Amino acid sequence: MVARPLPPLPGIDPATAPSADDPGYSDWVERVGFSPEGVDRMQIWEMLHATPAERLAAIEALSREMEILRRARAAARGK
Incomplete structure (x- = not known):
């Protein structure tokens, strides 16, 4: 769970x-972690505090997952 205080959040x-x-605190964070529109505020908050190397690693991991x-x-469609 996030140890840092959350930034100001719209509607909170x-x-x-x-x-x-x-x-x-953990229960409160879970309640406000997603906006009514479904935006993952926790992921945004974590990325705001990530170093450039951590951001790059996260992007590379997501790219690998998307390729998989x-x-x-494609295999399911027979291509």
Whole structure:
């Protein structure tokens, strides 16, 4: 779980946020982790704090996963 405090989030009142050492903090983070539109705020928050090397590694990992999916779909279609 994220140890850093969350940044201001649209539609989330910071006054309702428990402190990071509060036992209810993890539950609160899970409730606000996704926006009503389904945006993963936690992933955005983590990427904001990632180093360039960590960002590149994440992009490369996603690229590998997308290539695996592309090949699996092509194989399923018989190509």
